[in-house]
Every structure is written in C-alpha cells, then in structure tokens.
Amino acid sequence: MKLELNDFEYNDLVEDILANKEFRKLENFIHHKTDRLEHSKRVSLYSYKICKMLKLDYVSAARGGLLHDFFFDKYQGKSSTSLMKNHPKIALRNAKKYFKINKIEANIIESHMYPLNIRCKPKYAESYVVSTIDKISCLYEKSIGYTNEICFKVGKTAIYMFLFLFS
Numbered sequence: 001m002k003l004e005l006n007d008f009e010y011n012d013l014v015e016d017i018l019a020n021k022e023f024r025k026l027e028n029f030i031h032h033k034t035d036r037l038e039h040s041k042r043v044s045l046y047s048y049k050i051c052k053m054l055k056l057d058y059v060s061a062a063r064g065g066l067l068h069d070f071f072f073d074k075y076q077g078k079s080s081t082s083l084m085k086n087h088p089k090i091a092l093r094n095a096k097k098y099f100k101i102n103k104i105e106a107n108i109i110e111s112h113m114y115p116l117n118i119r120c121k122p123k124y125a126e127s128y129v130v131s132t133i134d135k136i137s138c139l140y141e142k143s144i145g146y147t148n149e150i151c152f153k154v155g156k157t158a159i160y161m162f163l164f165l166f167s
C-alpha cells in the first residue's frame with residue numbers, strides 16, 4: 001500500500017531530500033517486500049508524527065528517518081549479514097555527501113539498527129523513536145508483502161483448479 005504524503009508541514013521539511021535524484025534511486029531497491037524509498041518515507045512520516053506529539057525535535061526525526069536507509073547495496077546471500085551491520089554507516093556517508101546533517105540526524109541514521117547492532121547506541125530520544133518505528137514498519141511491510149503473495153498464490157491455484165475441473 002503506497003503512503004500518502006498529505007501533511008504539508010512534513011512535506012516542506014523533507015522536500016529537498018525527496019527531490020534529490022540520487023536519493024530517489026532508492027525506489028529501485030526491494031526492501032522488506034516494498035521498495036526502500038517507500039519504507040524510508042513510512043519511517044520518516046511516523047517518526048515525525050510521534051516526535052511532534054512528544055514535543056521532541058520532529059524536524060531531525062523526519063529528516064534522519066528519511067535518510068536512515070540511504071544505501072544502494074542489495075540484500076543477497078552471504079553478504080546480507082555484513083550489510084545488516086554496515087548499512088547505517090554507508091547511509092550516513094551518503095547522507096553527509098548530499099545533505100547538511102546535524103548531530104541528532106547523524107545519530108538517528110547510525111544507531112537505527114540498535115539493539116540488533118550494538119556498535120552504535122541511540123543517544124537521543126528521537127533516535128529511539130526512529131529505531132522503534134523502523135522495526136514496526138519492517139513488520140508491517142513484511143506482513144502486507146507475505147499476505148499479498150499468499151493471496152496471489154491461492155488465487156492462482158483456484159484459477160488452475162477451476163480450469164482443470166471445467167475444461
């Protein structure tokens with residue numbers, strides 16, 4: 001299910017990132033059964049909303065959340081485990097290359113895999129929010145993805161059975 005970005009304040013905060021050609025390439029990478037751009041937008045939007053509600057730095061949450069998976073490697077085979085550990089560093093390097101990043105945004109990106117990766121711990125409340133929303137989004141996206149796949153397979157099997165029985 002595609003995310004609707006109809007919060008004008010939110011859109012203003014992240015429009016330069018969403019307009020960046022390099023960043024938009026994330027759309028071409030599969031991530032948690034959706035694409036990496038869609039996943040990043042979901043994490044960013046909900047982190048922004050929660051941080052705003054909690055009177056935290058919602059601007060850094062929106063921008064750091066959007067950039068937390070700014071990397072172009074694919075999860076495949078044996079390299080998946082090292083990519084799981086290393087991608088926050090790659091994402092931070094890419095974020096710094098294309099945008100001005102503050103210390104909260106940097107920590108959000110670097111620590112978002114905590115506690116799966118304990119090398120970099122969250123230092124700010126905003127980092128904990130983004131890291132938690134990232135995990136919830138992952139579960140949501142995977143469950144939607146698997147449900148769609150199962151429905152597709154069940155539908156396909158039903159059509160074949162119908163054709164077999166009535167032909």
Ligand SMILES: [Fe+2]
Pocket residue numbers: 068069087088112113
């Ligand atoms: Fe990640």
Ligand SMILES: [Fe+2]
Pocket residue numbers: 039043068069134
């Ligand atoms: Fe993520």
